[in-house]
Amino acid sequence: MKFKEEGTYDSSGAQAKYYTTVGGDVITSLYKLDPExxxxxxxxxxxxxxxTIKGNFTLTMVQEYSNPETEINLLNFTNVKFKVTISN
Structure with missing residues (x-):
């Protein structure tokens, strides 16, 4: 996500994804941002x-696919705090 200054930015499309793996190399579930x-x-x-940047985010993600053992349809990340150093 590109940003210019402090503030709130909407997330959409492919700006965030979440996935689970087995053994670190086999993807077992994939979630994308919920457009709703x-x-x-x-x-x-x-x-x-x-x-460096500091802030927080709130994301709602919907299941794109998963194996039968991972039948969680919706993920909510609420007020997650972060501190990041950006490398060029």
Whole structure:
């Protein structure tokens, strides 16, 4: 996601996916952003000198496919906090 400054950004399309694996190489389930829900990323701090951002996000993801053992149809990530250093 491209951002310019602190603020709230809507997430859509293929900007986020979640998947589970077996053995780290076989994908057993895949979730994508729910187009019916409001998923957002909020940047609360941006330091251009150290290239760090802090913030939180809320995502709702819907199952695209899964094996029978993973029958969870909807994932909700609410107010997840993060701190990231961006490398060029």
């Amino acid at each position: 829900s409001n998923s957002q990323l909020t940047i609360t701090e941006y330091n251009s000198e150290s290239n």
